[in-house]
């Protein structure tokens with residue numbers, strides 16, 4: 189198909205790139221169609237896949253992937269040698285721990301080029317890179333804050349760094365300016381580029397910040413418990429909030445893979461869990477509190493609570509409970525003869541609790557309870 193296509197004048201540009209890249213694109217398309225059809229016939233469970241779609245014209249990110257048989261290489265001088273393109277100088281952000289199999293070259297919306305490598309990792313080697321620290325019994329709960337990036341059950345509050353806040357402020361300003369420029373004008377194109385550059389800057393800074401904190405939290409604790417996102421809240425269209433939420437989900441993803449890599453426990457806790465209403469000491473549920481209430485005294489045991497720290501500690505306790513439950517289920521499945529049945533029981537229970545969760549979530553996302 190590719191060979192035929194190349195012969196036609198209007199498709200002659202296909203000959204300008206490595207054939208392996210084109211074959212890979214077709215293979216990706218095939219994979220996408222298979223996922224879609226398997227999804228429809230019920231052969232594929234989760235996640236459900238829709239039909240493949242074309243790339244958006246508005247998406248200015250472009251990428252090309254070279255697999256092992258595309259005969260690309262890193263030269264002795266540290267140049268990236270790509271078929272039909274040539275040797276490209278690279279500013280290496282880190283040394284590669286192993287020989288990569290695949291490289292993806294990405295051009296982002298602000299016109300910068302990146303090379304991203306696929307590398308097989310060795311979990312033991314990863315674990316060995318970290319100094320041994322005794323973290324047994326050290327657990328932490330995390331609550332997503334509005335005024336802070338996150339609040340820990342230990343009482344520590346992680347503020348967004350000032351450079352990030354400043355960059356975000358500048359981003360909002362550029363966004364307003366861009367919206368005022370006339371469509372199709374030179375100024376619009378100019379402001380689009382400035383905006384894309386600032387977007388990239390903010391994304392990089394945030395990414396770096398997330399890496400730093402996720403590493404530290406995983407390194408210092410045996411178990412990390414965090415609340416999941418309020419997806420309903422995200423759909424609400426509050427821009428600042430949705431940026432914040434998007435940041436949180438990428439941060440959670442980092443915690444998850446780092447915890448797995450270093451043998452730590454990572455457990456997420458649903459948002460329906462009344463983390464801001466329950467006293468973390470005596471577990472009395474005090475009812476919803478308006479957002480401006482930052483500290484409160486429990487009527488049951490008299491403990492004075494910081495709203496966020498109390499919520500984070502509730503998350504820690506609930507996270508541990510869920511994790512213990514999951515472990516017990518696993519053990520039960522291993523010992524009893526009929527794992528199928530147990531699994532189906534578990535499923536119905538799960539579905540029911542998800543239903544309750546939805547109801548609860550709807551309640552919790554009423555304006556006065558937001559950020560609960």
Ligand SMILES: [Zn+2]
Pocket residue numbers: 467468469470471472486487488489490491
């Ligand atoms: Zn209490």
